[in-house]
Amino acid sequence: MEFHGVIFISLFSLVLVVESNEFPINDLINKLPGQPDANFRQFTGYIDVDENVDGRSLFYYFVEAEKDPMIQPLTVWLTGGPGCSSVGDGFSSVGPFVVTKDAHGLQKNLFSWNKVSNLLFIDSPIGSGWSYSNTSSDYNNGDDATNIILLTFMQKWYEKYPVFKSKALYLAGSSYAGHFIPNLADALLDDNKQSKQSKFNLKGLVLGNPMLRSKLDDLAKFDLFFSQKMINSSLYNQIKKECNVIDEDNYFFNLKAIWSATCENLMERGILAAFKTDANNYFPLKLFDIFRDPCAENEQDLNVNKQAVKLITEVDMCSPFRAQSYFNLPEVQRAFHGNRTKLSYIWKGCFTDNFKYNKADMELDMLPVLKKLLQQSVPIIIFSGDQDAIIPTVGTLQHLKKLAEELNIKLTKEEAWSFRNQEGGLKYDFGDLLTFLTVKGGNHHVTSSRPSQALDIFTNFVINWMH
Template sequence: MGVVGFFNAIYYFMFGGIIGYHLKDQIGVLPGQPNVNFRHFSGYIDVDPNAGRSYFYYFVEAENDPLNRPLTVWLNGGPGCSSVGDSFVGAGPFITTNNARGLKRNPHAWNRVSNMLFIDSPVGSGWSYSNTWSDYLAGDSSTNDDLVTFIRKWFERFPIFKYRELYLGGIGYAGHFVPNLAKTLLRENNETRKYEFNVKGIALSNPVLRLKLDLLAEHELYVSKGKSPNKLYQQVLKHCNGINEDNYSDDIIPWSKLCQLPMSKSLMVAFNVSSLSEAKKRQFDLRRTQCDGKIEDLNSGKEVTKIDDGVDMCLPLRTDFYFNIPEVQKTFRGNRTNSRFHWKGCFQQSGLNYSIFDKDMDMLPTLKEILLQSVPVTIFSGDEDGIIPMTGTLKHVKKLAKVMKLNLTRNETWLHEKEEGGWVYSYENNLLTFMSVKGANHHVPMSKPSEALFIFTNYVITPSMLIE
């Protein structure tokens, strides 16, 4: 155990339930929940009491030895998707039963190896809200300020975790949230000359890093898979030529109509639909078909599930249903404003209006600042994702490595349970790592949960295991 572990154990025994934890936020048993050997907590933290702006969170202890396990903050993207809700389709301890009225254990939950903190951010995501309508005009800066305030206040409630090894991770647009948060926490350490935030690494799944290039990569991907004709792709390149890999500008220049037209056509052709909105829904997964169940089916007591290539595509729908059960909301202590909005995992009608300018920001300089402080960055992407294509993200990683003159130290397939899991590129012995995940869609923890847990365990929180 060691000296540190011994004193942690004593502290936990004496103060864990008194000072180290905020027991008022402890959840008893969620409706339909199986018995577990760990505690979980949820509640609100007021990030701006004057404005009435509050963030909702869900915290889950590690299954074993939580005092000696790291703390991981997980953020969903969108912007506008609930991180708390996402925990029930990915990395969290539970997933819904087929009738969505109960829960079962997630065998690939990340709290097997880490304490997990899920935060609904920004306002308008999940149960986070504000009483000031201007707060719903959010952006990267305001969201980051709120997250920093939240982290500080959360540590006041759970001081036992304050100096724990801290990992920050997320999916999609969290490719902005997570690096911005990591950069700020590291800067505060340097400016105050105090080691307040023990940031040990960040993990990004299918992240938005350079959005305009990601959009172009979509159409390159469709051509490579034979889903869209090269003629349309050439039109996209011709009319959207303001952006390229070597010259990504933060100057916000909207796509011209001449550019948007072939993009829209290419997208609809790729998915063989006449509606652009329908095509965008299908980008989530290039291999599998969408869930065809409906909330009405669950209301009538039916079981709703659709297993396609080993993935239950109806899991997000059932999660939406479960989170709208009044007893669930009461047990979570969520929706304290008694909102009439139907809870949705993503993009509920909350009034969130996120800055379109921030979405196009280049995140490579921020990642560079993090890497320069020797904080490892692990990026993993599903190769069946049509929203943020793996091929585009790999180009960003290679660009970053080139700019920083990082040496490529690993370039090979990686194995999971004796089978190929994908490809791994590692720079400077795991300082910067990119991994493709074979057969995974935009949501790796949902579509390849075993592989996601393997990556998190072996490449994120224990990278020293892989140093050659």
């Protein structure tokens, strides 16, 4: 029996070596500048998504799981904006490293999702991060065009990494990825039906603070302000009365509803009152975290070797800012195989100057796509920071209750969920496939403001449950 066991282990090891050798060696990163030693490999490069090799290309960053990468699933990470770099976001959220305080090096991310999964970060749409096109019209993005390009990317990426074709696949992302991820999942499932060859082994979706019904989210911020006693009942009631042009039951048919001038004025008054400021001193980034002040550092500080740090209740608000500075170092761009077109403008975490997105698409209702996925038995986990006023938890919960109602699914469980023997937030189970978790103390970016809780959610409510 021992002899047979040795043979099995040897054959298994041989399979792992053969499979790992199928990775594209030209995309392998030896080591990033200032990076600590790691026991996993990293790959970056471009996937050309049209016949013209230099015409339209998406940039990616692939990270192996820390342990047994050939056994672990693959998780795609897309960030929102729309127009933000998923690759850059990985260095202040779920990726294996975070940028050091002086923005010239890296340190290990103790809460990286590659502890339990392989990770694939994709700069999408065109114009995000290092993704580009030689056709200027490609920078006028929208949901449909973005999704078509992403589907082509996935097909071509699997050709480059064929070992992952049969492995479990999770799609994850935050903010406007509430559009990107469900649309991509829908496209992958449709491709499965039409293709006689490989199938995308989609296991589930993970969405952080997702934009699902943007106009109702605009209104929900005032529910949040009122619940936190940031605005008084008189102003709150005026806003609710004047801005009631959106019918939740018929959201799709109310997309073109326009806020009245009175409504817009009341909304502005509500925001300024909530943050006890005036129009001259208001900082829009406050909406991303209603209780913590945004990072106020600038590039000049880092250029003279200062440190950019702003710790507020255990959250470093300058982490995304440092990632942007790190990605503009020439040695970093060389190590990343990035910026192959030698762009004239600096790398930005979000919103390069030539990037545009269809505003009408940003206001679309995503419940029909989620409904379609749930009807095909695709599990969906949604988590949301309770200090986010961009997409407040109160609005997301209302959207999901509406979705459950349309599917005739009842709220089967509502309870607190615990994290390290403390309250992590509230958990709402809608049947067996849809779960919503609020994250106590989390802002619009739970993966950076509450990274340990985010990893706990990903490990226990996604990998251990869905896999």
